[in-house]
Amino acid sequence: MEAGREMDALVAEKIFNWIHSGRFFLPPSDPPATKDNWAAIYAEKGRPNWLPYYSTSISAAWEVVEKMERFQITQYPKGKYYAGAGDPDEEGWEFDAEAPTAPLAICRVALMTMDEK
Numbered sequence: 001m002e003a004g005r006e007m008d009a010l011v012a013e014k015i016f017n018w019i020h021s022g023r024f025f026l027p028p029s030d031p032p033a034t035k036d037n038w039a040a041i042y043a044e045k046g047r048p049n050w051l052p053y054y055s056t057s058i059s060a061a062w063e064v065v066e067k068m069e070r071f072q073i074t075q076y077p078k079g080k081y082y083a084g085a086g087d088p089d090e091e092g093w094e095f096d097a098e099a100p101t102a103p104l105a106i107c108r109v110a111l112m113t114m115d116e117k
Helices: 005-016 058-065 102-115
Strands: 071-075 081-085 095-099
Touching (some): 081 102, 095 102
Antiparallel strands (some): 081 095
16 A cells, blocks of 8 residues: 555554544544644545544654554665564564655554554
C-alpha cells in the first residue's frame, strides 16, 4: 500500500484503535490539544476526520514508532528506508519493510506487526 489517506486511516484503526462511526473515523478518546500533524477533512465515503498524516509526516509516524516494542529504521545510500520490528526477546527482525520515505516504511512495518496479532 502506498502513502496517503487510506493508509493513514488503516494505521489509525489498527495501531491506535480509532473507531469508524459510519461516517467518520474517531479517536478512542478526545484528540490531544495539539493537532500539528492532523488535517480536518470532509468525511466523504467514510474518510477520516482529524486524521494524522502517519504515512507522510515523520513526526506523526514517530507516534507509530512509540507504539512498537522493538524497532529500527535505516536509510540506504540511494534514498530508500528500511524499517524493522519484532519481539524484544528474539534475535533479528520478525517484520521488515522498505519504502522511499521513512514515514511510509514505519507504517508498513507497523501494519505487518498488527496482521500477526
